[in-house]
Amino acid sequence: MTPDRFHVIMTFKAGGPAIEGTWESDSAATGKFQSFVGSHGSVDGVEIVLWSETDGERERVRTWTKERGLEIHREM
Numbered sequence: 001m002t003p004d005r006f007h008v009i010m011t012f013k014a015g016g017p018a019i020e021g022t023w024e025s026d027s028a029a030t031g032k033f034q035s036f037v038g039s040h041g042s043v044d045g046v047e048i049v050l051w052s053e054t055d056g057e058r059e060r061v062r063t064w065t066k067e068r069g070l071e072i073h074r075e076m
Contacts, residue, residue, distance in 0.1 A: 030076070
């Protein structure tokens with residue numbers, strides 16, 4: 001199935017404050033993910049996650065942390 005929307009969530013520490021955005025376009029969400037990696041990806045404790053959502057169910061697509069770098073969970 002084709003995802004309905006995409007989310008990018010950036011947390012500054014586990015369980016802490018977060019910034020979240022939602023897009024219908026995978027390219028727009030991927031661009032925001034890359035922008036967050038560029039602006040905050042070298043900060044200790046920051047986690048940036050790109051999610052896809054289909055029928056209300058979210059699935060991780062990409063995760064970035066300074067400690068682990070880029071993790072690809074599935075292809076878009």
